[in-house]
Amino acid sequence: MRVLGVDPGLTRCGVGVVDGAPGRQLRMVAVGVIRTPTGDPIHERLNSLAGQLDEWLDQYQPESIAVERVFARNDVSTIMGTAQASAIPMLAAARREVPLALHTPSEVKAAVTGNGRADKAQVTAMITRILALNAPPKPADAADALALAVCHVWRGGAAARIEQATKRAQGR
Amino acid sequence: MRVLGVDPGLTRCGVGVVDGAPGRQLRMVAVGVIRTPTGDPIHERLNSLAGQLDEWLDQYQPESIAVERVFARNDVSTIMGTAQASAIPMLAAARREVPLALHTPSEVKAAVTGNGRADKAQVTAMITRILALNAPPKPADAADALALAVCHVWRGGAAARIEQATKRAQGR
Numbered sequence: 001m002r003v004l005g006v007d008p009g010l011t012r013c014g015v016g017v018v019d020g021a022p023g024r025q026l027r028m029v030a031v032g033v034i035r036t037p038t039g040d041p042i043h044e045r046l047n048s049l050a051g052q053l054d055e056w057l058d059q060y061q062p063e064s065i066a067v068e069r070v071f072a073r074n075d076v077s078t079i080m081g082t083a084q085a086s087a088i089p090m091l092a093a094a095r096r097e098v099p100l101a102l103h104t105p106s107e108v109k110a111a112v113t114g115n116g117r118a119d120k121a122q123v124t125a126m127i128t129r130i131l132a133l134n135a136p137p138k139p140a141d142a143a144d145a146l147a148l149a150v151c152h153v154w155r156g157g158a159a160a161r162i163e164q165a166t167k168r169a170q171g172r
Numbered sequence: 173m174r175v176l177g178v179d180p181g182l183t184r185c186g187v188g189v190v191d192g193a194p195g196r197q198l199r200m201v202a203v204g205v206i207r208t209p210t211g212d213p214i215h216e217r218l219n220s221l222a223g224q225l226d227e228w229l230d231q232y233q234p235e236s237i238a239v240e241r242v243f244a245r246n247d248v249s250t251i252m253g254t255a256q257a258s259a260i261p262m263l264a265a266a267r268r269e270v271p272l273a274l275h276t277p278s279e280v281k282a283a284v285t286g287n288g289r290a291d292k293a294q295v296t297a298m299i300t301r302i303l304a305l306n307a308p309p310k311p312a313d314a315a316d317a318l319a320l321a322v323c324h325v326w327r328g329g330a331a332a333r334i335e336q337a338t339k340r341a342q343g344r
Binding site (some may be wrong): 041042043044046047050070071072079083084086090091092094095102 | 213214215216218219222242243244251254255256257258259260262263265266267270274
């Protein structure tokens with residue numbers, strides 16, 4: 001399963017592609033940050049983000065997209081831009097009919113560190129270990145996008161295993 | 173000038189098309205509400221909204237799009253969906269290279285009633301008068317979309333007149 005993780009933002013939008021299946025070694029395929037010019041009008045920035053994200057989708061053809069769920073309780077000054085930015089990968093997933101999942105930051109932290117309140121350094125350290133990287137992923141703030149993708153592989157895998165076990169138990 | 177006003181929302185997105193120029197009688201071309209199924213995943217709803225909005229843009233070919241500016245201080249329970257929904261007309265404007273403006277609710281109210289804190293009934297009454305309609309626009313919650321379009325014609329017109337006057341004064 002190939003997953004694209006997206007940590008939405010207008011100024012910096014983290015993107016990370018991970019190949020893997022639950023119970024197997026996960027592999028980082030690509031990681032990066034999509035930027036849009038801070039001086040541009042917001043609608044131009046959304047369009048730029050959409051265009052650059054399309055390039056990632058075309059190049060890596062993920063089978064699933066995992067986007068961080070944005071909450072109203074985050075920093076109010078940037079929350080509107082982040083919410084609008086999050087609409088872009090969501091719309092792209094629906095347009096391309098690629099399954100999409102939203103994961104909260106604490107779900108992601110719990111998945112990769114075992115602690116829903118882990119700090120950034122802990123998440124980065126674990127992502128480096130889980131993906132067997134030689135060094136922490138760069139740019140640093142793209143580690144969250146990889147963590148989203150890892151979280152999705154593992155959670156999706158668990159969900160799939162439960163579904164399979166249920167079917168077996170029901171003799172289907 | 174033909175303006176499409178958009179009052180963004182996932183469950184109900186008001187749309188209104190107005191033809192006009194500052195100092196001339198404004199004309200309502202069309203008004204309606206775009207709905208998306210409340211039970212669907214949000215990314216499917218965003219895609220449905222984008223598709224329906226595209227039909228409005230194709231049919232009415234506005235020269236300008238005016239979208240209500242969404243604030244974080246609004247109702248927190250629906251604000252994320254509204255912010256994400258607002259990204260859809262913004263993205264469409266950038267894609268089609270149609271000029272876009274954001275107006276705050278109080279700018280719109282002040283433009284059509286003279287009072288930035290006017291209530292809904294007042295806005296509807298004034299929109300009915302300004303557009304010389306025989307009855308208040310239906311559906312009722314689409315009046316805000318028409319008010320956005322009217323606000324945009326008048327504010328845009330004022331801005332253009334000031335610019336023209338400045339140029340004349342500078343002998344250009």
